[in-house]
Amino acid sequence: MTHVDLSxxxxxxxxxxxxxxxxxxxxxxxxxxxxxxxxxxxxxPTPATDHWTRWREDTDLLAELNLGIYRLGLEWSRIEPxxxxxxxxxxxxxxxxxxxxxxxxxxxxxxxxxxxxxTWFEDRGGWTAPDAVETFLAxxxxxxxxxxxxxxxxxxxxxxxxYASSGxxxxxxxxxxxxxxxxxxxxxxxxxxxxxxxxxxxxxxxxDAKVGIAHHLRxxxxxxxxxxxxxxLARTNAYLFQEAITDAMLGGxxxxxxxxxxxxxxxxxxxxxxxxxxxxxxxxxxxADGRFDGVSVNDLGWEIHPQGLVEVARWxxxxxxxxxxxxENGTADRDDAFRARFIADHLTAMVSSGLPFERYYHWCLVxxxxxxxxxxxxxxxxxxxxDTMERRxxxxxxxxxxxxxxxxxxxxxxxxxxxxxxxxxTP
Numbered sequence: 001m002t003h004v005d006l007s008x009x010x011x012x013x014x015x016x017x018x019x020x021x022x023x024x025x026x027x028x029x030x031x032x033x034x035x036x037x038x039x040x041x042x043x044x045p046t047p048a049t050d051h052w053t054r055w056r057e058d059t060d061l062l063a064e065l066n067l068g069i070y071r072l073g074l075e076w077s078r079i080e081p082x083x084x085x086x087x088x089x090x091x092x093x094x095x096x097x098x099x100x101x102x103x104x105x106x107x108x109x110x111x112x113x114x115x116x117x118x119t120w121f122e123d124r125g126g127w128t129a130p131d132a133v134e135t136f137l138a139x140x141x142x143x144x145x146x147x148x149x150x151x152x153x154x155x156x157x158x159x160x161x162x163y164a165s166s167g168x169x170x171x172x173x174x175x176x177x178x179x180x181x182x183x184x185x186x187x188x189x190x191x192x193x194x195x196x197x198x199x200x201x202x203x204x205x206x207x208d209a210k211v212g213i214a215h216h217l218r219x220x221x222x223x224x225x226x227x228x229x230x231x232x233l234a235r236t237n238a239y240l241f242q243e244a245i246t247d248a249m250l251g252g253x254x255x256x257x258x259x260x261x262x263x264x265x266x267x268x269x270x271x272x273x274x275x276x277x278x279x280x281x282x283x284x285x286x287x288a289d290g291r292f293d294g295v296s297v298n299d300l301g302w303e304i305h306p307q308g309l310v311e312v313a314r315w316x317x318x319x320x321x322x323x324x325x326x327x328e329n330g331t332a333d334r335d336d337a338f339r340a341r342f343i344a345d346h347l348t349a350m351v352s353s354g355l356p357f358e359r360y361y362h363w364c365l366v367x368x369x370x371x372x373x374x375x376x377x378x379x380x381x382x383x384x385x386x387d388t389m390e391r392r393x394x395x396x397x398x399x400x401x402x403x404x405x406x407x408x409x410x411x412x413x414x415x416x417x418x419x420x421x422x423x424x425x426t427p
Contacts, residue, residue, distance in 0.1 A: 004348050004409040011404050012069030012106075013381065014361035015051075016114040016158070017078075017367040020058075022048035024079035029115070032174040035362040041374035047370045050389045055097050056066050057391065058366060059174040061382055063104050065397055066404040070101060071155070071214075071327060071361045076139055076146070077118035091146050098150040109327070109361070111155040111214065112143055112198070115163055115173065115371070117316075122174065127163075127194075133264075137201060144205045152209050155327065156198045159216040159277055160191040161245050172372045180323040189259045192248035199270045210272040213249055214327035217242050217312035219305065223290055245290040248318045250274075273358070274316050277328035281305040296423035299332040300377055302356035304423050306345040310353040323358045326350070330339075330363030332370075332377040337395065338383075338424070339396035340417040344409055362400065366391055387402045 018029050025046065035046040051058055062070055078090040101108050117126065121135060129135070140156070150269065167173035168183040177183060195213055202211050220238040221229035244255045252267040254260070280302040284288040291297075294417075295303040313324050329346055333339045343362065350357045367380035375386050381397035384390075393401075399417035403409050409418075 003411055003414045004060070004344065004351055004403075005407070006347060006409065007254060007352065007407040009347070009357060010069050010107075011400070012067040012071065012359070012361050012362050013065075013365040014071035015073065015365055015368065016111065016116075017073035017075035018045050018114070018116040019364075020049045020051035020074060020144050020366065021078075022046060022050045023052050024075055024078055026081050026118055027075065027116045028119050028126070028174040028323070031119060031358075032176065033126045035176075038176065039372055041376050042363050043369065043374040043414065045369045047386070047389075049356070049384055051366075054389065057101055058182075059097070059104060060108070061391065061393070062101075062106055065381065065393070065401040067365075067401075068105060068259060068404075069107045069109065069359060069361065070365075071109040071111060072097075073114040073116075073158075074143060075116065076113065077116070078159060079142065079146075079312045080139060083120055085288075086142065086146075095150065096187075097146065098147060102150060107153070108151055108362065109153045109155060109325075110143075110151045111149065111196075112140055112160050113156065114158040114214075126175065127190045128183055133192045133194045133197065137197055140198045140201055141205065144202055144209075148206045148209075154202055154209060154211045155214045155275060156193055156195045156202075156211060157249075158214045158346045159250070160188060160195075160213070161241050162216045163191070165241070168370075185258055187246050189254070189262070192245060192254065192258065193262050193265055195249045196252050196270045211360050212271045212273045212275045212325070213243070214275040215246065215249070215316075216277045216279075217316065218279065219308040219311050220284050221281060223283040223285040223292070223325070227285075230285050233286060237282070237284050237287060246316065246319070269320075271320065271322060273325045274313070274320060274322050275327040276309070276313055276316065276324060277363075278312060278326065279310045279329065279331070281308045291426065293426055296425055298338075298424075299334055301374070301426075302332070304331065304338075306342075306344075306349045309346055310349050310355065311348075312403060313353070313355050313357070317355055323356050325359040325361070326357065327359075327361050328363040330359065330379045332379055333396075334378040336394040336396050338421050339394070340399040341421045341423065343396065343400055343417045344403075344414065345410070347403075358404065 367384035370377040
């Protein structure tokens with residue numbers, strides 16, 4: 001008897017270029033990581049997982065795990081190391097990988113901007129620069145014209161809300177600024193304009209393309225549901241963090257909090273799928289993240305709340321109907337003690353929701369360089385030995401591979417990999 005029917009769902013893995021490739025020193029993350037104290041373990045993305053040279057091995061792993069879809073990024077700083085100069089050797093290397101993915105029957109979903117860009121773009125002001133949108137659009141055209149014969153599915157921008165808040169409010173991402181609401185609004189406005197215009201540009205170049213964003217959504221719940229202040233703050237957090245930017249990027253309508261409606265964006269549909277990155281729930285008692293007591297958590301202390309994926313997807317689909325792609329979902333679990341349960345619980349919530357979920361991209365394939373967390377947070381279906389770069393498939397990876405092959409999670413598979421593997425909980 002099938003425990004969970006996955007036959008209607010495409011399942012794969014998601015990655016980001018800076019987090020896996022290694023070797024590139026031309027992006028702003030390389031410089032940011034040189035400053036002591038910015039990365040938890042003092043590491044840099046220079047080695048990452050050495051995917052730039054080991055991509056064939058990782059492609060074999062995708063095939064071994066029966067993953068038929070794969071989200072990957074193309075590093076802007078490799079393709080355009082100096083303004084206007086294209087590195088053809090980097091283009092050729094990416095084309096080789098994309099060609100092999102196609103040969104193996106693995107469909108690529110390519111991210112154009114995933115938190116990283118060239119140092120020269122950062123030095124100009126990055127997304128706060130007056131010409132940021134035009135510079136980004138030139139890159140989009142460059143990418144689509146060079147890879148459009150191999151790729152027809154695109155993420156223009158990954159998690160604009162996380163990029164803006166982490167880089168300009170909390171100081172955890174480049175450029176490391178704190179408390180700059182004026183900068184945050186400028187960045188979000190530019191990113192939303194960039195996506196909306198890129199959406200139409202890509203369709204002009206490639207009419208049958210599927211284009212969207214990978215939007216970080218989380219549940220914001222009042223710490224005390226009976227406290228009207230907590231309820232108000234939960235709604236405020238949700239609006240400022242994810243709802244306003246959703247309206248701008250998917251609907252082309254810019255709320256006042258993001259500035260005036262730009263002249264170069266016409267309200268209307270700017271997505272072909274609803275990309276959702278979902279990880280956790282926040283308990284709100286102020287304008288900051290919090291956590292409930294007595295809940296399941298991962299290694300980073302993030303609450304594990306599978307039903308929240310359905311909650312945010314239902315909200316998004318109600319506002320902007322369309323097919324739902326979970327462009328990221330995963331958990332930090334160094335010992336692989338509960339990752340299989342995490343996957344099973346989220347897949348179960350998805351397929352039982354009645355919502356049009358079409359795809360699930362697990363974050364991530366191989367343990368990677370996890371931004372400010374360095375190598376300390378382990379999200380991979382495959383374990384990485386940072387010293388040797390050796391890969392080893394974890395039990396959770398074998399679980400997912402067998403579930404995909406079987407088209408579902410049957411009782412025997414559930415008993416072997418999931419039953420008895422409980423989550424850690426807070427006091």
